[in-house]
Amino acid sequence: MNQIHRSILYNIDPIGIETGLVESLSSYLIRISYEHNIQVGHLVNKLVVPEMHKDYLARSSIYGGNSFYEGAKTINGYTNNSIELVCVLERLTTRRDLLNLTLLKLKDLVPLRNLLKETFSWCPECIKKWNVEHKIIYYPLIWYLKPIKICIEHKCYLIEKCTSCTKKIDILRRKMIPGHCPNCFNLLIQDQLRKEINQQEWQWHSFVYRNIESLIGLKPSEIFTQENISNQLNDINNNLFSDNINSFAKFLSIPKSTLRAWAKSENIPTLDGLLIICYKLETTIFDFLTKSWENIDLNHQIEKKNINKDKAIRRKLDLTSIESRLKEALIYEPPISMASTARIIEHDKRILYSNFPDYCKQISKRYKEYINQKSKQRIEELKKEIEKAFYYLVNEGIYPSSEKIQNKSNKKGLLKERILQEYWKDLLAQENFYRRKGRSSNDE
Numbered sequence: 001m002n003q004i005h006r007s008i009l010y011n012i013d014p015i016g017i018e019t020g021l022v023e024s025l026s027s028y029l030i031r032i033s034y035e036h037n038i039q040v041g042h043l044v045n046k047l048v049v050p051e052m053h054k055d056y057l058a059r060s061s062i063y064g065g066n067s068f069y070e071g072a073k074t075i076n077g078y079t080n081n082s083i084e085l086v087c088v089l090e091r092l093t094t095r096r097d098l099l100n101l102t103l104l105k106l107k108d109l110v111p112l113r114n115l116l117k118e119t120f121s122w123c124p125e126c127i128k129k130w131n132v133e134h135k136i137i138y139y140p141l142i143w144y145l146k147p148i149k150i151c152i153e154h155k156c157y158l159i160e161k162c163t164s165c166t167k168k169i170d171i172l173r174r175k176m177i178p179g180h181c182p183n184c185f186n187l188l189i190q191d192q193l194r195k196e197i198n199q200q201e202w203q204w205h206s207f208v209y210r211n212i213e214s215l216i217g218l219k220p221s222e223i224f225t226q227e228n229i230s231n232q233l234n235d236i237n238n239n240l241f242s243d244n245i246n247s248f249a250k251f252l253s254i255p256k257s258t259l260r261a262w263a264k265s266e267n268i269p270t271l272d273g274l275l276i277i278c279y280k281l282e283t284t285i286f287d288f289l290t291k292s293w294e295n296i297d298l299n300h301q302i303e304k305k306n307i308n309k310d311k312a313i314r315r316k317l318d319l320t321s322i323e324s325r326l327k328e329a330l331i332y333e334p335p336i337s338m339a340s341t342a343r344i345i346e347h348d349k350r351i352l353y354s355n356f357p358d359y360c361k362q363i364s365k366r367y368k369e370y371i372n373q374k375s376k377q378r379i380e381e382l383k384k385e386i387e388k389a390f391y392y393l394v395n396e397g398i399y400p401s402s403e404k405i406q407n408k409s410n411k412k413g414l415l416k417e418r419i420l421q422e423y424w425k426d427l428l429a430q431e432n433f434y435r436r437k438g439r440s441s442n443d444e
């Protein structure tokens with residue numbers, strides 16, 4: 001006999017599953033209450049809380065307490081309270097896809113710190129449009145993420161205060177109607193002039209938006225972990241920075257201790273941190289996590305790409321001419337990277353690699369050796385500077401402390417790099433300074 005599971009609540013479809021505009025769990029709860037013509041508060045008290053079997057929540061709901069709504073700040077995240085709410089709503093609606101309305105898929109990738117906004121923010125233009133077009137008004141999950149400040153479609157900032165009553169809006173309240181302020185019940189649209197986004201802000205915020213959008217829309221087969229992050233950081237450090245974490249940290253403009261902890265998996269970058277890494281590397285989070293960094297070089301990341309990739313791919317390939325130009329690239333002095341080669345030849349690097357793998361590998365190898373050699377050269381030059389300052393001080397009868405050397409050579413942080421610090425210590429040992437220093441301090 002077939003057992004029929006009848007749902008207690010209407011089985012309404014969440015919006016935008018597996019897209020960057022997927023609905024949030026809080027929005028679904030608000031909409032489902034609205035569809036049943038009851039208040040969120042009633043739905044929570046009568047159906048959700050009893051199912052959650054949490055004594056303190058049950059007591060709190062009887063006495064009009066706020067526990068459920070206080071916990072609701074992280075309702076769209078991935079903590080136990082959101083997972084539990086998903087389970088309850090799935091039971092009540094007989095749906096199986098409501099985990100998609102939370103950030104569960106990011107659980108192993110980004111920490112909760114700085115991930116979610118404290119209060120609701122929204123795009124007034126989206127709400128206006130859905131309202132005018134008689135579409136379902138809902139709140140996308142992406143609006144709740146702290147780094148998200150804009151709506152990419154309407155090229156405007158999200159707003160966080162109702163323009164009618166000027167109040168901020170909690171993530172979840174007892175009385176909430178989709179698209180309306182729970183304080184004054186006006187539509188959450190904005191009639192005043194909106195604040196323009198300047199070019200620089202747009203560049204960053206649209207980058208952030210595109211990346212988070214693609215993370216939110218990930219399919220279950222593409223889930224990433226923090227291990228992916230540290231592996232890739234180590235690969236990049238090896239391939240692009242000749243294993244010099246200091247210059248990598250400098251390139252990213254973050255403290256090297258922070259980067260080191262990320263690379264060693266001792267700490268995880270917040271979503272902001274991950275975005276900054278990718279922004280500096282001019283890559284997307286998805287590419288950062290998935291691509292091989294072996295044949296990529298730094299030049300390619302720093303210089304702006306001028307060629308239109310798609311156009312270059314579509315253009316007919318003249319293989320003979322490409323081959324001769326690759327041969328030319330192999331004798332350029334100083335050696336150039338594959339990214340520069342691709343730019344000069346005006347064909348996508350991937351196309352060059354797939355047609356002429358040997359030439360490309362040679363070019364890349366030659367460039368890497370050149371970069372290695374240059375970084376060695378740089379170290380040698382700095383050593384000379386240290387040596388010069390060191391003996392100058394010694395001749396003046398001054399103890400060549402790291403501070404004195406840095407002042408003399410006019411290079412702050414010169415001795416921070418381990419290899420240079422060791423060189424300085426060697427000099428000290430060579431000149432018997434450890435002993436001498438001890439004596440001089442006794443003299444004082």
Ligand SMILES: [Zn+2]
Nearest residue numbers: 123126151154
């Ligand atoms: Zn919008």
Ligand SMILES: [Zn+2]
Nearest residue numbers: 162165181184
């Ligand atoms: Zn209001």
